[in-house]
């Protein structure tokens with residue numbers, strides 16, 4: 001058993017090297033805890049689809065998430081209740097709601113790439129991660145969170161978001177309530193943010209105007225648990241904070257990786273442009289529609305391929321609840337251990353994806369749709385989802401804790417890619433490391449900064 005710093009231990013290269021040395025199951029020490037990694041399809045099944053009495057997510061993540069999201073939501077409630085909360089959110093992410101989000105997100109992005117300071121003029125260079133983070137939060141807040149939240153983003157809300165996000169650091173796995181200055185700011189921001197949402201909810205309830213949008217806040221406000229208890233205002237607020245945080249980093253780093261790859265491979269960028277011209281037509285001012293966006297296979301493959309090579313959530317952990325034998329090995333994982341699944345490792349393996357290190361969206365033209373790979377389905381309380389037993393491609397996880405934001409994330413990313421490609425040509429800036437290096441120091445794998453690209457406006461009348 002060896003001791004590794006967190007940033008190294010989370011790197012899929014580290015995992016792949018260990019597989020060569022020790023096989024799919026091995027234990028190492030991470031932040032003072034014994035972590036047993038179990039890779040491959042069997043490992044994913046064992047960990048992501050383990051029974052509640054055997055493996056548990058909330059005992060790992062609650063120390064980190066409860067101070068940020070607040071009480072009585074997500075990992076601060078029994079799993080069955082959280083599954084109900086996931087079901088409520090899923091209603092707000094149904095296709096009928098997604099359709100209404102398209103013009104809202106389009107408007108935000110058009111406005112940003114036309115007027116925001118990083119894109120002033122006809123050409124320039126831009127540090128991608130902070131810019132893509134802004135585009136992501138503007139689009140997600142305007143659509144999912146509702147117009148009142150979006151309006152507040154430019155003022156108080158941005159600072160509160162920043163302070164909350166700052167509390168979301170790996171050190172808090174070990175010292176969640178330690179009086180670090182950022183934890184103090186986090187706790188203050190949590191109270192104020194809950195208040196902001198509660199005020200919006202109260203004002204919506206007291207207004208005589210009928211519901212005028214499909215956002216998730218409305219859905220949460222109108223939801224009732226199976227036992228007949230309505231979702232409380234503070235629970236609705238907590239779920240909205242959770243939603244903001246859950247989607248923000250994953251989607252924003254994915255869009256940065258996409259842009260970095262496109263800058264590296266202008267040929268693919270032009271293929272995307274041609275696909276758009278063919279499907280959407282040459283009138284760049286024509287509004288996007290949900291149906292058109294489902295008809296862009298190359299854009300879809302660019303997103304898929306980027307998530308294969310750069311899945312933002314690289315490690316998924318569960319607490320072991322009772323001694324767990326690993327079939328065929330004679331080993332038993334004791335309850336003092338944490339289990340770690342890293343489905344990302346399969347995405348980086350030449351065994352499953354030939355020349356895995358190459359970013360090649362075309363490879364998906366001959367691979368079955370990942371959704372068809374997910375054969376076994378189960379309902380954990382929030383609708384049918386994949387158990388994850390078979391798939392070699394699981395950027396959105398599997399089983400009980402599987403992502404419910406996948407369709408939203410795909411829609412958001414497709415709109416971002418479409419509008420960026422339509423407006424700009426991107427090129428690499430010499431010396432930019434973004435395309436080659438990943439920063440594993442936070443909970444999300446992201447491009448190592450500096451990660452600049454050069455942009456040049458196409459001759460559009462945007």
Ligand code: HEM
Nearest residue numbers: 246247250251254313316395396397401402403404405409
């Ligand atoms: C590219 C974008 C995204 C990726 C790659 C991603 C990935 C994941 C993964 C791997 C999990 C499983 C975590 C685990 O098993 O512990 C997960 C769970 C989840 N995600 Fe996402 N996600 C993305 C976007 C979003 C968005 C946009 C939302 C909200 C709108 C969202 C909401 C959630 C929620 C609520 C869960 C459930 C957590 C649980 O049950 O414990 N995600 N996501």
